[in-house]
Amino acid sequence: MPKEDHSLENPGKKGFQEKLLKGQERKFLTLNKRLIIFFFFLLLSILLWFLTVLNKDYNTILSYPLRYVKIPKELVLMNNAVNHLDLDIQSRGFTLLRLKMQSKLYPLSLDVNSFSLQSVPGDTPIILYLVTDLIIGKLQQQLTSDIRIRSALPDTLFLLLTEKYTKNVPIRLDLDLEFERQYMKVGKIKIIPDSVRVSGPGNVIDTLAFISTIYKKVTGIKRNVTMDLDLKPTDRVEYSIQGVIATIPVEKFTEESIKIPIEVKNIPDGLFLRTFPTNVEVTYRVGLSDYKKVNEHMFSAVLDYSAKESSIGNKLEVQLVKAPEYVQVTSFSPKSVEYIIEK
Secondary structure, X not given: OOOOOHHHOOHHHHHHHHHHHHHHHHHXXXXXXXXXXXXXXXXXXXXXXXXXXXXXXXXXXXXXXXXXXXXXXXXXXXXXXXXXXEEEEEEEHHHHHHHHHOOOOOXXXXXXXXXXXXXXXXXXXXXXXXXXXXXHHHHHHHOOOOOEEEEEEOOEEEEEEEEEEEEEEEEEOOEEEEEOOOEEEOOOOEXXXXXXXXXXXXXXXXXXXXXXXXXXXXXXXXXXXXXXXXXXXXXXXXXXXXXXXXXXXXXXXXXXXXXXXXXXXXXXXXXXXXXXXXXXXXXXXXXXXXXXXXXXXXXXXXXXXXXXXXXXXXXXXXXXXXXXXXXXXEEEEOOEEEEEEEO
16 A cells, blocks of 8 residues: 655645744834834934034033243242142033043143242242133133133132252162062162152151152062162152162072070179070071071170069060071070079
8 A cells, every 4th residue: 555645735734834934024024124213213313412412502610730830940839739720611512522531631831930929028938829810811722712711710829939958868669579489588679779869848858768669569589680660759849860770689598597695785783694595596598698608696686684674574575686687587586585683
């Protein structure tokens, strides 16, 4: 008996399914076209509204930077002078938007010699002033003609000038150093130059004991490191240099211990203080090249007899007051010792 050919069954049903799919595709395409048209007109209406809004006049506050020039060489600003003016400006939205989008405004340079003298000649500090209405024209020139300046605050600029003082101060490094395992700093860090000449108001210069470098962290150190470091700025102070070169000597180290005798200071004549124990053990790290140099005479551990009145119990604190600069002391023991006084 011949087999039935199922591929020829229900031709009407297959045609109906194809028509249904085509109908769904047409509906989907029609819906997409409608959405595209809707969003096009929505965006167009938003754009037209935006353009209409930006075409109107608006008022806003603009912070405009100032710079003081031609200060006499023998004088310096004593106060934190106003470094910007708050301008009340009016312009169209397009212009204000473009102005706000500018990354930086070019400062208005003010010649100190154009300021009026308020103090009596010869007085210190010298007090100068300038009415800001007098510089509105200069500001207007630096802005576009589409912008109108209505007013400026503060209405008067005051400058306090005083005699410039100078002195040399040492440079202090602000470094965070992390060494590779078995490596250490050996000796002092070399700084070139090791001092800076500072200039500024006397009340500021007198307080400066040192100038720091800008903080820097260095990791993974296992060889000598040379780096350029910038100096940390100080308000109203000028530097003769802006940076230094620092060289860090680095070497592999070994760890050792050494016993040193305890010395007693400030003990009255005729008395003898005996400690238990009589030595302290110092543990230190030293570079391999300096290993053979180290001996007990390079260290000093002392206790202060005059501190016995404030001590707790029958013990005095031991202080390690001397060690070679090329070693790194990690610990010493004991930190305090018992004692007896003999005559």
